[in-house]
Amino acid sequence: MDKMFEGKTAFITGGGSGLGEAIAKDFAQHRANVVIFDISSENGNRVEEEIKIKGGNALFIKGDVKDSTSVKECVAKAFDKYGTIDFLINSAGILRDGLIHKLSEEKWELVIDINLKGSFLCLQECTKRWIEDAKNNRKEHISDYPDKRVINISSQAAEGNIGQVSYASSKAGLIGLTKTAAMELIRYNIKTHAIMPTLIETPILGELLEKEDGKWRKYYEGRIPLGIGKTRYVSDAIRFLCSNDSWFMNGVILPINGGRLGPL
């Protein structure tokens, strides 16, 4: 283990699976205290256990990002346990795909509530505490306030994708959220970024890559010059955005595109 994030705490929504899980394990490997906030107890407990077995520090908290009461409680538990949160990583997300003329209102609402509102609620709850703390400990220079980072997981789909109107809208919304937060919160030394990954192999894809004899796997392998992504490509980028090496950056919208520019 190296000590890059020693004494720092990362709060990772959706930390029980896929990208969130990879980020949680990577940050724990670099000595961060890791809070896994997920709706799935089975996965959350598993990731917590797997991190602890390797000597890391992890806490699973079950909760629902679209429910403001749940978010408040989970953030409070994290602050109680570790004193503060240094990195908020908004990774919880779902897909409910469908063409515009067929998509139900329920599916639209669920995707927007989890992917977009959920990220806002977590940002808001952390921000309230960070700002209160900053106001109680006034500093002369912005850089004297504790260094906080927020990373929102948008998607390349934010640029539009046929059949993904709710998902693409939620992910485009996260770009506006990120830019606004970056402008508004930098006065407290809170830096906000978003990443826009291309297709990464995780459970969110369900059967997509295997169905129809791997037709879609071949299709995407043909469309992404460097191939379908691995979770490590995302956790590496997020580690950079939370590191001292990116200290001077704010409001970065970072494509993780496997070499492909433009829609998939």
Ligand SMILES: NC(=O)c1ccc[n+]([C@@H]2O[C@H](COP(=O)([O-])OP(=O)(O)OC[C@H]3O[C@@H](n4cnc5c(N)ncnc54)[C@H](O)[C@@H]3O)[C@@H](O)[C@H]2O)c1
């Ligand atoms: N995998 C990809 O190709 C890809 C590409 C671009 C962006 N993303 C985004 O990355 C993020 C992570 O996706 P993933 O691929 O790891 O998917 P995943 O399904 O493996 O993980 C998502 C996690 O979010 C949790 N979650 C869902 N609803 C929740 C809720 N209401 N409250 C708390 N937790 C909840 C799930 O339980 C799960 O653990 C998502 O926002 C997704 O949109 C994924």
